[in-house]
Amino acid sequence: MLLVDLREAVGNGLAIRPIRTMMNHATTELFIENLKVPVANRIGEEGKGFRYILDGMNAERTLIAAECIGDGRWFVEKATDYAGQRQVFNRPIGQNQGVQFPIARSHIQVEAAKLMCYEAARRFDAGEACGEQANMAKLLAADASWEAANVCLQTHGGFGFAEEYDVERKFRETRLYQVAPISTNMILSYVAEHVLGLPRSY
Structure with missing residues (x-):
């Protein structure tokens, strides 16, 4: 594993190209070609970099789970507030x-993921x-947040697609976590193989 100073590397073997996405999330492609990195920039032992990355990903997955829980709570609160205020046939929906x-149900799922x-x-x-x-x-929280997003949008009806309610924006943002930073299918493969002892599927 190597630490690279982007200020020195860009234009000297590293190119960064932004990717436009459907939500407010900075995403880029990296192109590395003949990038020279001093041996002093090595982190840990040679040959163990991938293990370090995997350990770091546990922290990332926990962090993303916490973010999804925050999103899920936002959707539940937004849906609850709207359902309590919106009157149809002289009663709140x-x-x-x-x-x-x-x-x-969404509230329960978010709290369980927490x-x-x-x-x-x-x-x-x-x-x-861990x-x-x-x-x-990460899987439980991403699923709970995505289901809460669907419930919130459904509760708002057509207004869920209106920018002024912010539901459509958050709806798009929380969809990301079904596929990144690790896809749901990869998590299921991990649990099947490493937790349940089933044969490797890929």
């Missing part, structure tokens, strides 16, 4: 079980192995 049950996220963070802070918990926390 949130009085209807068809509206309130999906919101309640507990796994806390366990992953606890294990990471204690220096314990790959299983970090992966599961």
